[in-house]
Amino acid sequence: MDDLHLKEEVTASELLFKGNFLQAKRDTVRLPDGHTATREYIIHPGAVVVVPLLDDGRVVLERQFRYPVGHVMTEFPAGKLDAGEDPLLCGQRELLEETGYTATEWAHAGAMHLAVAYSTEIIHIYFARGLSLGARQLDHGEFLDVITATPEDLAGWCRDGTVSDAKTLTCTLWLQNVLSGAWTLDWKNGTSPDRAG
Template sequence: MNDPLHEEQLTSEPVFQGRLLNVFRDEVRLPDGKSGVREYIKHPGAVLVIPVCDDGRLIFERQFRYPLHRAFLELPAGKLDPDEDILACARRELQEETGYEGDDWRHLGVMHPCIGYSNERIEIFLAKGLTHVGHAWDEGEFLEIVYLTLDEARAAVFDGRITDSKTITALFWAERELGKA
């Protein structure tokens, strides 16, 4: 079935090639037959983990995010390496950032955080059966680990302590999966 809103790529030009992001400028044919320009970022994709402790608390991290010049409270997440399996990435990121490994993993869904200017996707996982084995932070990575109940996390969204969109989206999944919806 043809989507009447589809925009067909006519040309594509790389504008910037970076370590994390690649920026492109495409000329497209619009649904009315005219042409337009679309600038966007290609991103390798990422994962987010909702780690659930045996006592029901969730593991968050507090991390400084340079573009906004402040620390944010967020669920563990990280970028996919080239050709990396999404579950392998989720396991790696959980251990590296929080120091925990999980025995029970479930893929919950996907989110697209920046649909207006990026093809980034974030695969959401739930991890239970956690065991602390020690973190393995990347060079130059500094984090604080924070434990919150689902109710505390919800309150943190509504009082402005959690503003990260991937974390807010994942908390919807957590509420459903943990019986709080």
């Protein structure tokens, strides 16, 4: 597909803010019709979200306070990528640190762009099964509860607004399609650093 008639070209770029985690930029772009416009956006290092499947059919979720929205949110385990980190290794690390679970099998489901209008953030979606529970290794200053739910309960929470986190809503769509057999996953041994999929 030829998308050249839609592309914007950067003519100038300005760093507005550089924090420990995020950066904000303002770019001047040339539009396809030759006019110019500005684009303000956030540079994000990327992240991983994990859909942990228990042997009894339930999924593992977390509840934690999210400061920007001022609410406790119900979410699948997730975390940001460290510089150069393999997404699978990030998912394995985050699952263990936040929930205490390890998994024997992993499958890369896909990726999503969380907020394409103003952020570079990409979230890699992994499924994990063959779970074993150990001790959590929460980061300093990290407070969260680990809960479990049936896929039906989770879908109900998505429908009634209990779950409004975008990555968890997207992963619930993936979960429904995987469980119905409509979408398949390529499961790999959990000790391999290679991305599945």
